[in-house]
Amino acid sequence: MLESARKIVDSPQAVTSKKIRKIIIEESKRANVGHIGSALSVADIIAVLFEHELRLPGTDDPDRDRFILSKGHAALALYAALHLKAILPLDQLQTYCCDGSLLGVHPEHQLDGIDFSTGSLGHGLAFGAGVALAASLGGRAYRAFVLVSDAECNEGSLWETIMFAAHHKLANLVAIVDNNGQQALGKTKDVIDLHPLGEKWRTFGWRVHEVDGHDPVELRDTLARLETSNGPPNVVVANTVCGKGVSFMEGKVEWHYLPLSDDQYTQALREQEASEL
Numbered sequence: 001m002l003e004s005a006r007k008i009v010d011s012p013q014a015v016t017s018k019k020i021r022k023i024i025i026e027e028s029k030r031a032n033v034g035h036i037g038s039a040l041s042v043a044d045i046i047a048v049l050f051e052h053e054l055r056l057p058g059t060d061d062p063d064r065d066r067f068i069l070s071k072g073h074a075a076l077a078l079y080a081a082l083h084l085k086a087i088l089p090l091d092q093l094q095t096y097c098c099d100g101s102l103l104g105v106h107p108e109h110q111l112d113g114i115d116f117s118t119g120s121l122g123h124g125l126a127f128g129a130g131v132a133l134a135a136s137l138g139g140r141a142y143r144a145f146v147l148v149s150d151a152e153c154n155e156g157s158l159w160e161t162i163m164f165a166a167h168h169k170l171a172n173l174v175a176i177v178d179n180n181g182q183q184a185l186g187k188t189k190d191v192i193d194l195h196p197l198g199e200k201w202r203t204f205g206w207r208v209h210e211v212d213g214h215d216p217v218e219l220r221d222t223l224a225r226l227e228t229s230n231g232p233p234n235v236v237v238a239n240t241v242c243g244k245g246v247s248f249m250e251g252k253v254e255w256h257y258l259p260l261s262d263d264q265y266t267q268a269l270r271e272q273e274a275s276e277l
Contacts, residue, residue, distance in 0.1 A: 013216035016084060017047035021245050022272050023080035023093070029265045031097035035105055037243035037255030039077040041180045041213075042147060045238055048219040049145060050081040058087035058113035063142045066115050066131045070124020071149035071178060072106035078114070079103055087113040122155025124148060125175055129165045132173035132233070143172040143228050151183035154192045159204070165233045166205030173233040174226060175206075178213065180242040184256050201235045213238030246271055 020043040028036045049067060050057060056064035069078050079096065082088035088111070095101035102108050106119030116127045128146035135142050152158055165173050179197060181188050194200060198208040207227070211218050219238065226234045242256070243249025246268045260268065 011216050011220070013044070013048045013051045013220055016051045016081070017044045017216060018272065018275070019084055020047055020077055020080040022269070023083065024076050025246070025260070025265065025268045025272060027076055027079075027093065027096045029260045030094070032259045033097050033105060034255075034257040034259050035073045035076070036246075036258075036260065037249050037252070038071065038074045038149075038180075040244050040246060040249065041240045041242045042071070042074050042077050042178050043080075043244065044214050044216050045147060045176055045178065045219060045240075046077050046081045048216050048223065049147075050085055052220050053223045054145065055142070058082065058085060063140060065142050066128070066144045068116050068124045068128050068131075068144065068146045069107055069114075069118055070127075070146050070152060071121065072117075072119035072124075074147075074178075075103075075105060075107040078107055082111075082113045085113075121149065121152045122157040124152075125158050125161045125165075128173055128175070129161050129168075129170060132165070132170040133168060135172055136168070136170065143174060145174045145176065147176045147178060149183070150177055150179045150181065150188050150194070150197065151191070153177070153194050153197060153200075154188075162201065162204045162206065169231060170233045171231050172228050174223070174228065175201075175233070175235040177235060177237045178240055179237050180213075180240040182242050182251070182253050182256070184253075186253060198235075198237045201237075205232050207232050207234045208237065209234065210237045210239070213240035214244055245275060 024039045054065045083093045096103045107114045109117045118124045125146050128144040131144040202208045209222050211222050241250050249255040
């Protein structure tokens with residue numbers, strides 16, 4: 001057990017996710033904005049994608065994999081990853097939510113490394129399906145990875161895309177569900193209960209993989225094993241905790257939107273520096 005935990009802590013993805021969390025805390029405090037819990041929730045997922053799985057991210061290469069952050073309100077985690085990959089300069093990162101900056105709460109496609117502007121929930125998977133279909137029709141090898149929230153699974157447009165992708169056997173489309181169990185106004189199960197979520201995707205014809213969304217090694221290995229050349233599309237249901245890594249945020253709905261006070265900022269940074277994951 002201890003050896004397994006040490007492998008997680010020492011993995012490049014775990015190191016990257018810790019750096020992403022630190023940037024999220026620092027930049028959200030500087031900008032005095034919320035959506036901190038949502039960004040912390042996906043830090044490990046984005047770390048694994050950018051550290052290990054995405055091919056040629058941030059380039060103009062036509063065969064680069066496309067990453068679409070459908071839950072656009074977690075954009076600060078994406079900006080952090082782009083910065084750590086030397087795609088987004090530090091001076092630009094530090095304009096997050098400043099007047100005139102392209103770095104808003106939701107990502108803009110004018111930025112290097114971002115192919116689609118997102119934020120209208122339920123639409124990102126449709127972008128990904130279009131990307132995957134274009135690759136398939138053009139005989140290209142690139143893939144589309146789409147990170148959606150569990151609350152987006154309340155959206156009818158998402159299920160239309162799920163049916164479309166299964167019908168066209170878009171194996172090169174990978175959806176990752178940030179299954180943290182909460183949304184802006186309450187627990188997901190109390191708004192629209194979709195449990196068991198994976199079974200619903202499976203019923204619609206997708207290959208389903210369920211993982212601990214805060215275990216970088218399990219995430220990495222699961223993504224590496226996906227069949228993305230033939231057959232139905234894949235969905236990875238990543239079970240996560242909103243506000244992961246900051247004790248007073250974890251599982252608290254209000255951290256969907258609250259900014260940090262000075263004392264909370266100090267505590268959050270202290271916990272990050274002391275944490276192993």
